[in-house]
Amino acid sequence: MNKRCDVSIRGAEIAYGTIKILEKFDLEVAQSEFIVLLGPSGCGKSTLLNAIAGLVDLRDGQIWIGGNNVTWEEPKDRGIAMVFQSYALYPRMTVRGNMSFGLKVAGMPPAEIAKRVDNAAAMLKITELLERRPAELSGGQRQRVAIGRALVRDAGVYLFDEPLSNLDAQLRAELRVEIKRLHQRLAATMIYVTHDQIEALTLADRIAVMKDRVIQQLGTPSDIYRRPANRFVASFVGSPAMNFLPGMFAVQDGEPCFAAAGISIPLDGYAFDARPQQGAAIELGIRPEHVEAGGDLPAAVEMVEPMGSDQLAWLRLGSQPLSMRLPADTPIASGQSLQLRLPADKLNLFDAASGRRL
């Protein structure tokens, strides 16, 4: 693909009446990049996507696609294609009709339309469904058709608005792989909105974690997962969720450590972004898979959740609950006692008041 199709959102402000959805919002998406907007519902991510598509007007700011200012352009003139959560297939048209509608409107010759539809259908393995109506398709097939309808437009930028949220877990995993494969094959720019952190981690080149209309962190999936910028990102990304222990920062014998009721965890080896004051209230975060056995922290097993490939033990460390991921074959039962170690280089420390990473 030699079309330029980077996307740039500059100082965007979107409001319905007096309610501001987005304010002074900036985002740069590079050519062929797969960017995921991740956040809980109501964080403004879908509105942003609609604004990029041209379905919602900006009150202020600009949107640039492929080096053109498209802020005032109609959706069809922006070189985009979009896939919706509810599929939004035209119910009274066949699958072929659905996929060719946009091209027909654009006045493309029928032979070219047929060629493109057949290509896209083959790519998505829906060729045998072409003469059916949407009502005769399953959820997964419908979403394939919806992706196909976007595909035939041969756009430079693809927008996905929670495309997998209406599907069951198995189909979701299947189509996730399909979308990733499409991205590799088309090398198009893709902007993908979801509240599912697994989708975000698996698909994205970069993730923008959003909350309350603001990007909390923009980074690669591994950045987001390993070095969350604040407590919200840390708690939103990762399943099972990160453990948080409230406590305070202390310096004992010249060594930094985390101190909570009866526990002291050495922080030697932790890469501080900003070293807190002695006695500052902080929160320690650790992912369940980073909790190790064989240290000096006594814990009791309260419950075990077998998950097939591994198991999750719910422990009590002092008075704090803590989860720990263990290989499936580790013998462990509730009531058992354990000695734990929380390795400093795997920890995340947050300021208790601001939630910012330390």
Place this chain on the structure above:
Amino acid sequence: MIASPALQPNGTPPSRMTPGRIGIYAFLVVTALFFLTPLYVMIVTSLKTMGEIRLGAILALPRAPTFEPWIVAWSSACTGLRCNGISVGFLNSVKILVPSVVVSIAVGALTGYALSFWKVRGAGLLFGTLMVVAFVPYQIFIYPLVRVLAFIGLNNSIPGIVMIHTIFGLPTMTLLFRNYFAALPPELFKAARVDGAGFFRIFWSVMLPMATPMLVVAVILQVTGIWNDFILGLVFAGRDNLPMTVQLNNIVNSTQGERAYNVDMAATILTALVPLVVYFASGRWFVRGIAAGAVKG
């Protein structure tokens, strides 16, 4: 019968005929008779000769059934000075009905579509006004509208009465279609916009095909409403285009000599035939449309 253990509940519960249920059925039968008797009397009377009618047994079946009154009613009964029967009115009604139904539904559907999908400035106010005006009695508009139509030269003409029916049908039709379109997922509209379709293309290719049930309901409402109209036809259609209802009135109320009850009955049934056929052919759709309008309004 073999002595069996106590009957265990299993499968479909047995249906029971309770006294309450018998009461309901009895009520329904009586109600049906109450409404069907006039129709029966009309049909029977229209098939009798005047001699037989004079005997006064209105519930009796005709002794020598005759279609003469029907033929007279259709082609030679007198409406005022002319004696061409009610067929003239039938043709006039059809000439008024067909364009009125088509135009009023087209305008209503388009308005409803515009109000539900496009951010028209003042859309809420416009819709509210339409709804309020729908409850203002016709009579208030009649004189001003006569003056307006006279001014633009459409008074006493088919286009004039078509326009009047379109205007008076607009609130109902708009409400019907707006509510239907408002219940559709907004993504459908967004998808069509991304596909590059404009205002009319989305309406014609995406929305209207989905609104088939509402179209059927709208046709039923408008056909029966416009066919049964009396006052608007009388005032706006002009003497040459008087609809069937007005002509029926003229036949029944013309008072020369003896009142021909059998002809009156036949003419009345002929006039009622179109709505009757529509109701019978589309009862299910009709109920569905009324329910949709009521629940989603």
